[in-house]
Amino acid sequence: MNEHTERVRRLQERLLQLQIDGCMITQNVDLYYFTGSMQTGYLFVPNEGEAVFFVRRSVVRAEQESSITVESLGSFRSFGERLADVYRSLFHAAHSRNLRLAAEFDVLPVQQLKRLEAVLPQVDWVDGSLLIRELRMIKSAAEIGYIREAGRVINLAFEDALDKLRPGMLELELMSHIETYVRRAGHIGIMRMRGYNQEVITGMIGAGEAAAMPTYFDGPAGGQGLSxxxxxxxxxxxxxxNEPILIDIGCCIDGYVIDQTRTVVIGTLAEDLLQAYEHSEQIIRSVESKLLPGTVCEQLYMHSLQMAYTAGLSDHYMGYGDDQVKFLGHGIGLEIDELPVLAKGFSYRLQPGMVIAIEPKFTFPQRGVVGIENSYAITDTGFEKLTVSREGLIQL
Amino acid sequence: MNEHTERVRRLQERLLQLQIDGCMITQNVDLYYFTGSMQTGYLFVPNEGEAVFFVRRSVVRAEQESSITVESLGSFRSFGERLADVYRSLFHAAHSRNLRLAAEFDVLPVQQLKRLEAVLPQVDWVDGSLLIRELRMIKSAAEIGYIREAGRVINLAFEDALDKLRPGMLELELMSHIETYVRRAGHIGIMRMRGYNQEVITGMIGAGEAAAMPTYFDGPAGGQGLSxxxxxxxxxxxxxxNEPILIDIGCCIDGYVIDQTRTVVIGTLAEDLLQAYEHSEQIIRSVESKLLPGTVCEQLYMHSLQMAYTAGLSDHYMGYGDDQVKFLGHGIGLEIDELPVLAKGFSYRLQPGMVIAIEPKFTFPQRGVVGIENSYAITDTGFEKLTVSREGLIQL
Structure with a gap:
């Protein structure tokens, strides 16, 4: 059984447990996760039996790439009848009641759901987002391999950028060096993100007060941007x-992202910023000591909050004032905003195969942001650090 | 009255005509169009009276950027009461009936709509996508100015890439030169696209059979990609x-995109490919002669189909076989897939202020794609070509 059919099998197990008859998958990243192909169409996973990827385009390409059976979608108008025909026993069993099917409500546009409702009137749709995100939360050895490779590439890009960094260089110029490097190494051009309205290309670079500017972006340091x-x-x-340069970057190699942050200064950093930077390292070291299967995710966040508080740095932790974000880290994989989140209300226990970016940072309005971010794979006995760049404040 | 308040006024006019009580705008690009700010939140536009942008984050930044009144969103749980309080007469008038509010069903995820439904139980939601897309279809002089500027930049990047192009260079390498150039000139890193699951970074470069590979991408030539x-x-x-190199590129400057395609060859092109290329130019010249206010969009597509048919090139037009796409062009602006579409079923008449990319192309499986694409602003008397790169088959 290959990885994709195993993933489908795990989805079916969960569907049965939740008494859901099947799942209709449409988002490009989820399609890739379950089939190995990112062509456009509808992957139908019944809670038992064979899944079929009904492809709109390109069928030829999906047939080459997909581990799951591919059929041409044909006319969408007759998709309902088609499905009832292929899954006769499922639709027959549901004769006396509506079928319960799950879909990705977190990303599926309303129009797309309404189109499905129109051709499948006998279906009650339920939200399958969490179900899918929880499956994707635990990575296989192959997936961790891709993230490790992205970590290797981003380190090379980072060192190359440090060689080129000079006072007077624009943030955009430095970012462009990194982007050119990772692109040639196979970065797909963006880091995919699941959240509505969220965009990330190759991360952010922010120097001095520009890094500390609040943004819409759901992270501790968004940066000023171009306009x-x-x-x-x-x-x-x-x-x-003599100002903090926050280099929070990543890339997406073969579909998988890495996320790392380092703090750099040309010259020296003011004493209080230096101390805050060092405190971010103390937090990450202390959190590392708890990165073991069984640790509850929200406890890691609460522990970091407590450490920031004890150091008198609460007001600066993970943003400033109204624009503080309330998490310490997030899962990464095919997308940059995966589960688990290290935040209040996330009671997941760490498990082998989770991959998490942990990013304690301190924001000083008008002055800058300092901090560190590593990505970790949880193992049976602790963790493997997938970000390999040198740590410590980097002084040029 | 500035551009944004004028846009809101036009939206209100349409809401009144359609007997819709208001519109709730949440997508980043639409928020930017109506407010001048891309911060996260809810822009509520009643069909009469003042619009308010309720901002989640960053309020500080939205206040600096938005032409529309900004208020802090506060707790989402009490957003319904808040709205009923700010828009007392609207909600009061609707006491005896449900309010009809529009939202962007084409991009709004189901989960987001359900959240709105939960806090605003007295509302019937209707699809406002077309309404908004039709308003955005007609560009102001300022918007056309941004697209013109993007056209200037992409031409410089294109000429720079031609200087660097050598046999043996990877498609990715050539693309990286273009991306580096446009990024430094202010490209935001992606070209935004509205369609579900659609991604475009800086366009595509495809040489020989790689360009002719079918893809999920909703365009005539998707390219092979990285994996x-x-x-x-x-x-x-x-x-x-001696193979066709299709360079279909764009960039996004200050939010606005440009889209252009040129066909390049190092050496010479086979006679039939050369003839197909020349036919793509004949089509675009003939279509240009009809680019006048009043022309019906679908007629331009049908006209081009007829020309391809007469030339015996029907099978190769806009893709090949099952993977042909059924349009000749598309609106561009803040997104790359705007209205109008030059395709069957689009009965819009051309109007001054529309900006349209027109891209007749011919696909030869195993051999490549040839064609041309320009972007045009429709004027009172015809058009302004916003893509300024030299035309004709470019032989190096």
Whole structure:
């Protein structure tokens, strides 16, 4: 059994447990996860029996790529009848009641659901987002291999950028060096993100007060960006000496992302910023000591909050004032905002195969952001660090 | 009255005509269009009176950027009461009936609509996508100015790439040169796209058979891509002499995109491919002669189909076989897939202010794709070509 059919089998197990008759998968990343192909169509996974990927285009390409049986979708108008025909016993069993099918409500546009409702009137749709995200939360050895490779590439790009960094260089210029490097190494051009309205290309670079500017972006440091039409990440601000340069970058190699942050300074950093940076390292070291199967995710966040509080840095932790974000880390994989989240209300226990970016950071308005971020795979006995860049404040 | 308040006024006019009480706008690009800010929140536009942008984050930044009144969203749980309080007369008038509010069903995830339904039980939601897309279809002089600027930049990037192009260079390498150039000139990193599951970074480069590979992407030439996890655009295939190199690129400057295609060859092209290329130019010249206010969009597509048929090139037009796409062009602006579409069923008449990318192309399986694409602003008397790159088959 290959990885994709095993993933489908695990989904079916959960569908049966939840008394859901099947799942209709449509989002490109989820399709890739379950079939190995990102062509456009509908993957139908019944709670028992064979899944079929009904492909709109390109059928030829899906047939080459997919581990799951591919059929041409044909006319969408007759998709309901088609499905009832292929899954006769399922639809027959449901004669006396509506079928319960799950779909990805977190990403599926309302129009798309209404189209499905129109051709499948006998279905009650339920939200399958969490179900799918929880399956994707536990990575296989192969998936961790891809993330490890992305970690290797981003480190090379980072070191290359450090070689090129000079006072007066624009944030955008430095970001462009990194993007060019990772792109040639196979970065697909963006880091995919599941959240509505969220965009991330290759992360962010922010120097001095530009890094500390609040943004819509759901992270502790969004950056100034190029204009209100792109109000996050690198700006055209020149990088100066003796200010913190936050380099929070990643790339997407063969579909999988890595996420890492380092703090750099050309010259020296003010004493309080240096201490805050060092405290971010103390937090990450202390959190590492708890990165073991069984640890509850929200406890890691609460522990970091407590450490920031004890150091008198609460107000600066993970953003400033109204714009603080309330998490310490997040799962990564095919998308940058996966489960688990290290935040209040997330009671997941760490398990082998989870991959988590942990990013304690401190924001000083008008002055900058300092901090560190590593990505970790949870193992049977602890963790493997997948980000391999040198740590410590990097002084040039 | 500035552009944003004028846009809101036009939306209100349409809401009144359609007897819709208001519109709730949540998508980042639509928020930017109506407010001038892309921060996260809910823009509520009543069919009469003042619109308010209820911002989740960042309020500070939205206040700096937005032309529309900004208020802090506060707790989402009490958003319903808040709205009823701010828009007392509207909600009061609706006491005896449900309010009819529009939302962007084409992009709004089901979960987001359900959240709104939970806090606003007195509302019937209707699809406002078309309404908004039709308003955005007609660009102001300022918007056309941004697209013109993006056209200027993409031409410089294109000429720079031609200087660097050598036999043996990978498609990805050539694409990376273009991306580096446009990024430094202010490209935001992606070209935004509204369609579900559609992604475009800086367009595509495809040489020989790689360009002709069918893809999920809703365009005539998707390209091979890097792997099944990114199955479109440039691949790692080396570019050879005497094969068609399709360079279909764009960039996004200050939020607005440009889209252009040129066909390049190192050496010479086979006679039939050359003739097909020349026919694509004949089509675009003939279509240009009809680019006038009043022309019906679908007629332009039907006219081009007829020309391809007469030339004996029907099978190759806009893709090949099952993977042909059924349009000649598409609106561009803040997104790459705007209205109008030049396709069957689109009965819009051309109007001054529309900006349309027109892209007749011919696909030859195993051999490549040839064609041309320009972007045009419709004027009172005809058009302005916003893509300024030299035309004709470019032989190096």
């Amino acid at each position: 209100p039409a792109s109000p996050q990440s690198a700006s055209r601000r020149p990088i100066a000496a | 099944p996890a990114s199955p479109q655009s440039a691949s790692r295939r080396p570019i050879a002499a």
